[in-house]
Amino acid sequence: MRASRFIAAAAAATLALTGLTACSNESTSTSATGTAEGENVTVRIGTTDADQQAWSVFADLAEQEGITLDIVQFSDYPPVNEALAQGELDLNKFQHILYLAKYNASSGNDLKVVGSTEIYPLALFWKDHTSLDGIEGSEIAIPNDDSNQGRAINVLVQAGLVTLKDGADELAPTPADIDAAASKVSVVPVDASQTPSAYKEGRPAIINNSWLDRAGIEPSEAIFQDDPASEQGEPYINVFASRAEDVDNPTYVKLAELWHDASVAEAVQKDSRGTAVEVERPKNELNDILERLEQNQK
Structure with a gap:
């Protein structure tokens, strides 16, 4: 595709070895400050x-809007925000708001949300079963990473299978926050990559997309799956992120709008096998959610 220059395999290998940002060419992308009539700009955007x-x-x-995307592929999540904060990227699109909030809170950096994209429901799977009937008393495998563990527990809360203790962190509960006596199931945190194995062995498991x-x-x-439209779903809205000083950059805002074009939305549905739920929220609301989540991390 002529509009993008994707990272080469050798560059990806270098990234894996060094942990640093790899670029698809040696030149620095033009930081976009607007797209005047006939002007072309290049935006370097990181993703996984x-x-x-x-x-x-x-x-x-x-490209039809005069914007060339220099898309930089990363093999892991942590370097993507750091590359943006250090000015090696103009934008990134790979994370939900909660992940961004945790990054800002831990790093002291101030990345912001330029626009929303989709939310992907998190779901419970149980081999050879089509409902929750008979699941009481089961041990349910849930992913143990920071991005998914709290949400997985909340899936079970919404399903009526788990009850949280009084005073528990309702946004990001941990297994210690579960009231075992009042709950119908127990949880077993495992590496996210092991949740499909638990499912295939016949155990209920929460598995991300x-x-x-x-x-x-x-x-x-x-x-069963969580409700993307609920308040509990807000932290998991996926977003375009920029440095704070670029949050109103008209080119970046334009790109966030273009992501909601019908042709992109159709491709997203194909990529996600119909699971993505499009989210269009005002930028100020998204950054209010981000700020609230950051405060919760402190």
Whole structure:
């Protein structure tokens, strides 16, 4: 695709070895301050899923608006925000608001939300079952990482299977916050990559989208999922992020708007096998959520 220059395999290998940002060419991208008539700008944007069809559609659409996307693929999450904070990227799109809030709180940096994209429901799977019937007394495998553990517990809360103790952190509960005596199931935190194995062994498991795809599990097999429209879902809205001084950059704002074009939305649905739920929220509301989550981390 002519509008994007994707990272080469050798560069990806270098990234894995050094932990630093790898760029798809040696030149520095032009920081976009606007797109005047006939002016072309290049925006360097970092992600962890550049191979998805939506990126190709998005880049072609951006090119029609005079914006060339230099898409930088990362193999892991942690370096992406740091690369943005250090000015090696102009934007990134790989994370939800809670992940961004935790990064800001721990790093002391001040990245902001330029626009929203989608939310991906987190779901409970139980092999050869189509409902929650009979699940009482089960041990449910949940991902143990910071991004998904609290949300997984809240999936079980919404399903009526788990009760939290009084005073528990309702946004990001831990297994210690579960009132075992009042709950119908127990949880077993495991590495997210192991949740499909638990499912295939016949145990109920909460599995996020990336591992569903790798394990060949159909999203339609879920027996319960959280509600993307609920207040509990707000932290998990995926976003475009920039440095604070660039949050109103008209080119970046334009890109966030273009992501909601019907052609991109169609590609997102194909990439996610129909699980993505589009979210369009005002930028000020998204940054209010970010600030609230950051305060919760302190």
